Structure formats: C-alpha cells, structure tokens
C-alpha cells in the first residue's frame with residue numbers, strides 16, 4: 001500500500017494496531033505486538049501515544065517484544081533501544097512494565113543463548129505474535145537479520161554488516177563506536193507472526209524496497225524472504241515505492 005506521505009501511512013498503521021488492541025480488549029484477551037526501532041516507526045508511536053491520551057486507547061492488555069538491541073549495550077545509553085522505546089512510547093502510555101520485552105544488551109556472552117531461547121519460548125507460550133511491525137535496513141535486513149541469515153533462524157547474537165554500522169555511525173559519533181554485534185529475533189521468529197507490516201519511507205529506501213519486493217528470494221537480501229509469506233504487507237510512501 002502506497003501513501004503520499006509517511007505521516008498518513010503512520011496514522012494508518014497506528015489505527016491498525018489500535019484496532020487490534022481494542023478488538024482483543026473486547027474479547028478479554030491480550031494483544032502480543034512485535035515492535036521495531038529506527039526512524040521509520042517514530043510517527044506510528046507518536047500516533048499511538050496520541051490515541052492513548054486523546055482517545056482512551058489503553059495498553060493494559062498489551063504485551064510487547066522488540067525485535068533487536070545492539071550488543072553490548074547499556075539500557076541507559078543514548079543509542080539503546082530500551083531508551084528509544086521508553087522515550088518514544090512506553091513512558092507515555094499505560095502499559096504494564098512487566099509486559100515489555102527487549103533483547104538484553106547487558107548479558108554476559110555465556111548467557112545469551114539461554115536468553116534467546118527463553119525469548120522464543122515466551123512468545124510461543126503467549127500464542128505467538130499477533131502483529132509484527134518492521135522497518136528495513138539498506139542491506140535488506142529486517143530486525144538485525146543481515147545478509148546470510150537463514151529463513152528459519154531464531155533469536156540470536158549476530159554480527160552487524162558494514163553498511164549497517166556505517167548507517168548507525170551518526171548516532172554513535174563514528175562507525176568505530178558502533179557495536180559489532182546485536183541480538184535480534186530471527187527470520188523464523190518474525191515469520192511466525194500472524195500479521196507482518198513492513199514500513200519504509202524516503203527515496204533512500206527505494207532500491208532496497210524494489211529488491212525486497214521484486215528481487216529473487218535470497219539470503220543475500222533477507223527481506224526477500226517476506227515474499228514467501230501471505231501475511232505480509234509493505235506500507236510505503238511514494239518516494240520509497242518509486243522504483244517498483
């Protein structure tokens with residue numbers, strides 16, 4: 001679906017999320033959301049905060065799992081995804097803190113495998129993700145599933161691609177300060193979501209959006225795996241869709 005502007009598209013995505021939450025509330029159920037970071041979803045979170053403040057949208061029945069976090073990363077650091085999520089969304093809504101899950105950048109290396117298996121287990125025990133929102137990196141990564149990621153991959157520690165670290169350099173005051181690794185949900189984890197929405201704005205994303213949507217399915221561009229799912233929608237602004 002192509003919208004004229006990111007603002008319109010973001011309002012539409014937030015409305016979908018709000019609808020899911022209210023629908024689950026009406027049935028006395030929880031909504032299990034997979035959340036993303038980056039510039040792309042910022043307006044979606046702002047609209048959700050507005051819906052909470054102005055239209056009584058409650059997040060009491062919402063459980064969230066974030067896609068990824070740099071490793072290592074302290075939660076209070078400026079670049080941490082914990083801090084990002086707090087600032088953009090969680091500090092402004094009525095979500096129960098115990099319902100928030102974000103990969104832990106403070107683990108010792110030896111604790112990571114167990115943490116990742118437990119992350120998968122927690123999602124599974126809740127019946128899976130109702131909705132996963134995604135951005136896309138210029139390498140074609142979703143979450144931090146860089147080129148070479150397997151379609152059935154689970155939550156794990158990964159090494160970041162050079163281009164991804166270059167794109168993050170500004171946030172870290174230089175590429176040399178960008179962590180070499182990250183913990184990310186896998187392609188397999190994402191795929192199990194009942195609904196997946198990938199968002200992309202801006203002409204900078206147009207080449208990778210074209211590859212993701214029209215290119216050959218390949219581990220070289222992990223987002224191409226999304227072509228294999230019937231539950232995926234790409235929501236784009238006109239510039240991001242301009243090469244399709």
Ligand code: GLP
Pocket residue numbers: 036037038039040041067068134135136137138141142143144164
């Ligand atoms: C980071 C995140 C991804 C995100 C990507 C695109 O690498 N780990 O989940 O999709 O950046 O970021 P942006 O939305 O800022 O373009």
